[in-house]
Structure formats: C-alpha cells, structure tokens
Amino acid sequence: MKNELADRVSAAIRDVPDFPKPGILFKDITPVLQDGDLFNTVIHYFCERYESLNITKVVGIESRGFIFASAIAHELSTGLVLIRKPGKLPYQTIGVDYSLEYGTDRVEMHVDAVQKNERIVIVDDLLATGGTMGAGIELCKKAGANVVEAGFLIQLDFLDGVKNLHGVPTHSLIHF
Numbered sequence: 040m041k042n043e044l045a046d047r048v049s050a051a052i053r054d055v056p057d058f059p060k061p062g063i064l065f066k067d068i069t070p071v072l073q074d075g076d077l078f079n080t081v082i083h084y085f086c087e088r089y090e091s092l093n094i095t096k097v098v099g100i101e102s103r104g105f106i107f108a109s110a111i112a113h114e115l116s117t118g119l120v121l122i123r124k125p126g127k128l129p130y131q132t133i134g135v136d137y138s139l140e141y142g143t144d145r146v147e148m149h150v151d152a153v154q155k156n157e158r159i160v161i162v163d164d165l166l167a168t169g170g171t172m173g174a175g176i177e178l179c180k181k182a183g184a185n186v187v188e189a190g191f192l193i194q195l196d197f198l199d200g201v202k203n204l205h206g207v208p209t210h211s212l213i214h215f
C-alpha cells in the first residue's frame with residue numbers, strides 16, 4: 040500500500056521554483072488536499088500506523104501540519120495539540136527558537152498542552168532542515184512527553200533534517 044500511495048502523492052505534489060525565496064523549490068501539497076480520495080487515503084495510512092500505539096495526543100505544527108494532525112487526531116479520537124508561531128497562543132507558553140530552510144523562527148506551545156509521560160506523535164507536512172520539527176520535539180520533551188514518532192508527508196533527504204530530530208523515530212510517506 041505504501042508504494043502505491045507514495046506514487047500517487049508524488050505525482051500530485053506540485054513543484055514551485057523560487058517560492059517563497061529565490062533558490063527554494065517549494066513542494067506544494069494543496070493538490071493532495073484537493074483530491075478527496077487521496078487526502079482520505081493519506082490520513083488513513085497514518086492512522087493505521089498509529090492506532091495500536093496507545094497514542095493520547097497528536098501534535099501538529101503550524102500551519103500545514105495542522106491539516107494532517109487534526110484529521111489524524113479526529114480519526115483516532117485522540118487530543119490535538121497545536122504548536123504555533125510566536126504570539127499566537129493566548130495562554131502561557133513554552134517556546135524554542137530554530138532556523139528554517141528560508142529564515143529563522145520560533146515555535147510555542149501552551150504550558151499545559153502535553154502532560155508528563157503522555158504518548159504523542161508529532162506531525163508536519165514536510166521535513167526540510169529539521170529545524171521546525173526539532174524545536175517541536177524539544178517542546179514536547181520539555182513538557183515530559185514520550186515522543187513516539189515524528190511523521191511527515193514529505194522528507195527532503197538532501198537536507199538531512201533527521202539529524203536535528205533528537206533521535207526520535209521518524210516516518211515519511213515520500214522522500215525527494
């Protein structure tokens with residue numbers, strides 16, 4: 040199932056050169072979302088991976104990670120946690136700074152979003168340098184969570200982002 044689905048997702052992803060900055064080949068996932076059957080199959084693929092792992096919360100990273108995390112959490116009936124860019128969350132937060140393929144940023148999470156020893160998965164659409172997910176993992180670990188897996192739709196292997204993921208197991212549906 041994985042290879043057939045990976046081929047369908049690869050074919051749907053649209054490459055946009057020089058977005059948002061010159062030299063970046065942007066992987067546009069919106070065609071995957073626009074295809075109801077494909078989006079549904081992707082969500083079920085991740086749910087099958089996670090359904091027997093006693094996951095209590097799915098953590099999504101703003102903004103494209105929210106799309107996948109929220110659909111997976113809904114399907115698994117787990118909680119959903121939002122990791123957001125700075126200044127967006129209303130309550131007390133913990134935060135981590137990181138560098139991006141095209142800039143620097145910071146991620147934040149509510150202090151009470153994840154409890155000690157909770158089994159969580161963190162989901163994002165794409166792994167590039169790993170700065171974003173690395174910071175997300177750090178946040179969840181700070182809160183005492185057991186990060187079972189970092190899941191991605193797409194992994195850009197040439198950027199070797201896995202080295203920034205603190206040894207957490209990772210899974211990506213497709214690799215470029």
Ligand SMILES: O=P(O)(O)OC[C@H]1O[C@H](OP(=O)(O)OP(=O)(O)O)[C@H](O)[C@@H]1O
Nearest residue numbers: 101102103139140166167168169170171
């Ligand atoms: O591995 P990294 O080098 O950290 O890059 C990956 C991150 O970059 C993109 O998000 P972006 O910051 O563009 O935000 P968006 O999802 O709101 O478009 C992507 O959705 C990941 O979160």
Ligand SMILES: Nc1ncnc2[nH]cnc12
Nearest residue numbers: 063064065066140165167
């Ligand atoms: N090349 C890329 N395409 C889409 N999202 C990204 N986030 C970081 N690098 C990216």
